[in-house]
Amino acid sequence: MIQFFLLVSRQGKCRLSKWYTTYSDKDKKKMIREVSQMCLSRPQKLCNFLEWREYKLIYKRYASLFFITCVDKTDNELITLEVIHQFVEVLDRYFGNVCELDLIFNFHKAYYILDELLIAGEQQETSKKAILKLITEQDAVCEEGTDKDMQ
């Protein structure tokens, strides 16, 4: 099970944090700091896994962003990397060549996409196409609503 999913910029700014286990705000802050420091300070070309507390951190860097997940020791590391990659691909297709700024100005959209990919720390959908379709449909519903308001 994925314990939490973080998106951290190279400067250490948190761009997304999704928690699948409940922690207090204080703990969350501490964990984000600790985890992002560990991942950011690692030279490239090393393996993408880190042992941390009773968990494992699986992280991957895409351009200036670090996608970090924390999983149970027994979880499959490679499949977690796949999940991260899938998330990145969906983001990429949704925003069209995604960059950090997209994620800053539309951080809520990133959350929506993640919610279609994972629930309760487990993967719910394995098809990128299906996720994209669902998100665009929901966006359409939103648009409709706003249009109605306008009228």
Place this chain on the structure above:
Amino acid sequence: MFEKTLSDLVKGLRSNKRREAEYVSKCIAEIKEELQSKDKSHTVKANAVVKLAYLQMLGYDMQWASFHIVEVMSSPGFAQKRLGYLGASVSFNDETEVVLLCTNMFKKDFQDASPFVVGLAINCLANICTTDLARDLVADVVQLMNSNRAYVRKKAVLVMYKIFLKFPDALRPSFPKLKEKLEDRDTSTVSCAVNVICELARKNPQNYLALAPIFFKLLTHTANNWMLIKIVKLLGALCPLEPRLGKKLVEPLTNLINTTPAKSLLYEAIHTVSVGMTPHLEIVQLSMEKLKDFVEDEDQNLKYLGLLAMGNFMKVHPRIVAEHKTMILKCLNDEDITIRHRALDLVSGMVTKKNLQDIVRILMEHVDNSEGSFRHDLVDKIIEVSSANGYAAVTNFEWYITTLCKLARVPGVCNGLNLKNQLMDVIIRVRAVREFGVAAMVDILRDIDMLSQCSRDPTSAEVMYAAAWLVGEFSDLLEDSKRAGVMDSLLSKRVMCLPEHVQSVYLHSALKIYVSSDLPPMQQAPQVAEAAAVPSGAVQARPANVPSAQLYNILDERLPAFEKSTLLEVQERACICHHLLELVKEAESLGSETILQSQFESMFLDELKPVAPKAQSKVPVPEGLDLDARIHDVELEDEPTEDESEHSANEQDEDSDGEKKKKKKKEKSSGWTEKERKKRITDPFYLGAKTASEEQAVLLDAQEVEAIPIFHLSDDEEGGKKKKRKSKKKKNDSDEDDGQDEPSTPNSSNAPLVHMGYEMPDADGDDEDANEDAGASRDELAAKLNVDLSKPLKASEKSKDHSSKRKDETESEEESEEEDKKSKKDKKKDSGKKDKKKKDKKEKSDKKSSKKDRESPREDQCPRLIPRSLGSDKMIKATYEAKAALDSNAKVPPVIVTVTLTNTGDFTLQPVSINVTTSMNVRLSTPPNELQLLGPGSSAEIRMELVVASVGKPHKVKCSIKYEATGEGAPAAPITVPCEMLLPCSSFLVARAMTHDEFNSLIGSNSTPHKSSAVIEAGGRPFKHSLHLLASLLNLRVVHSMDGAACLYAMSVLGHHVAVLAKAKGGSMVSVDMRCSDEALCQQLCNEV
């Protein structure tokens, strides 16, 4: 319409980087206003929430807005609702009070026509679920699993997992539904159900064994890799519990491993092999091949995973992993510390006698080249591999001590404590290396670099502690020429910068050295030689008093400085030491120094030996001493408590209140002592007072010293033999080259003895307690979710409505009532069983008293050995037979004990094992095997081999049968049946063939001087039968027999001759005359007859 949008906020933040806090507080103030505003469509509020969510991500608090978030969540527009739910997901936690307001909103949104609204609600629930929400909403979510939209179904399935975590009671009633989803028409939903069950099964695999066939089917019928991984993982969790499943999986997994292009799936399959299918060598080999590719791959991730999985194989098949030694050691050079750690883990399994020095050399090189925590880990690993199994792999202890000293000198090594323990352990336990070790310690003491290192790294001082202590304790091994030098460094000014406990040891050691050198040659030779096995000639050659005067001067000169130390312990020791010196001076002036010196000498005469950590618990508490009794009754006035403050508030009703207060105080004080008592039980530093019966037991224990399991010091020939035998065995197992090498290493045959014994044995009971504790503190969550899913649902559980708390409570009450009834019944049963037990015991004792009658059987035509009863309880019965091994090549043939276990209960017992408490006289040479499974009504045998040290009397061996019952209603905890095994003298006899002439000459010679005789009743049987019976009872062999007389012979396992002459007497009697080379044996055998 003039509010900032999210983009405005983000842009504003970017342009106000210098004064972010100021800007944010301004924004938050605006947001507060926006949240207060009255807009019907919640557009403004929703916008405020999304801004807050952004700020929250940057680390600002948004808990205060939770009520407004609930407002936005309940808005009719999808866009606003979406933002509201987002705000809730990122900010609500278990402490958020408004969560209680959400229950009804969730219920409403679950019913919404739009699947997206339902989806939003489910997503949010997965994030903020509390126990209350889980209980109140589980029925609704179960309903959603039936939805005709796959989108909703899959989300509902996954959120169930979260609900189970928060509200485990929901698991049993809703599991059937979840299981149904494994056969859903939508693959995503199936995949989600697999995910949930996989997570559950990983925590409590035993409850999900019944699902194995379904998953097996899925494994062979699906092509979805994502799901396959989960299925393979789940089956891996089940495998260790069900060996048959492992066997069945061999084929599909072999296929997977060979064909799949996906590395993740390949790795998962290998992982499953490594945790659950290790008995199947072929697939293990295949997996190791693949792992080798992983480790050699360029991809660091695969390298890491390869090493990680090898670690799993290492536990079972160290040899297969050791084949890749070179490759693994190469990984220690990797720049990635995660990989280095994994490679280091693997090192411990690869060490053998042959390669220890090589491997340690390589590790030492890394110690020099690495730094920080990895260096620390390397040093720990070196110590771990060398000291494993009582230094099994170390053949050259001088080398080991040199290595330890080298490590101690590496600057910045923070393993001082570990090194200290090793140095002391090795030099105390391995006598052969003591002299070398002491010399090495002297070097460390005199090393000025070491001292300066101590100021930088405090743990280095621990090494100095070891050095000082060892040099002091074994000061008689010091060369005379070095004494003054050692004394000088022990008392040098620089010592004063060491920690208190180290300085104390320095002073004490100085005294020891002085005392040991101050002995006149006449007295010391025999005693010291005895105490420390020093060649006595060397000691006598020492010129008396010349060095001691020098030492005296050093002490006299340096001690005053220590007497002024601010450290109490140091000061005290220095003072005592100095006063003793003054006594010497005085005695010298009176001319009575000889008497004084002999007194001095006796101070440190006894050798100190290691004491087992739990030996203290074996010391009986003296009678009449109550350790729980309070010495001093204190009025308890600690911390003002609630009731007291309460009391001050209601002061008008003083009289009655005063009384109440007293009462409360009383209660409180008794409560306090109770609490304290409990605390003491767990406190290792308290001696527990025992009840009278326990005390007696302890005293009894103390009397039966022989029965205490002491690890044998194997310095006698026998021990050496045993070692050799072991290595022979190893040779058979191991690869050929390994086997050839071992005996050829010069040291292996005469490796120094390691005395692994303790002065006092460990208390076994305590160990068990500790184990139980560890078991109890297992993952709490897993324990909660440990629900038997195979049981049919109770009517109360079937009720779908969990929403009303009250109903639940009444239910639980009912249940508890039911349970009460049950437990009462159980108690009754138990007491019945107890009676039965008593009966059993009685029967047993009856049996014992009537043993003689039985052993002279009347009825059986072809006599045979009657198995003795070992012990029994309501579920298991054990009998045993003991017989010396006939065909053993060992010098002392073992006694083979075969225990027959019969399952007399209704449960399947698994596993069943026997634990034998060995003693001075009886050792285990082959431990008892363990029964994996014992079905009801079936019986099976457990075999073990014991070696006895004496044959002169029957030996009692304490043992216990331990088993776990499985099945419905079986007791959960493992059950232990203590019992005692009596090995009669006849079981130490080995029937040996012998010619009549040899027999006659044996009788004729004086090698069998002891005689005894007995008469048995044949009970009307022909003499032949009696003879046969006698032979099989006592394990004798008939040498020669004629009508009415016969001679029989046997040899004891220790080589005593036993010659027996049996004659038919008038009537139905048979006289037995015995001649034996051991008197006690002779007597005992006759008694047995």
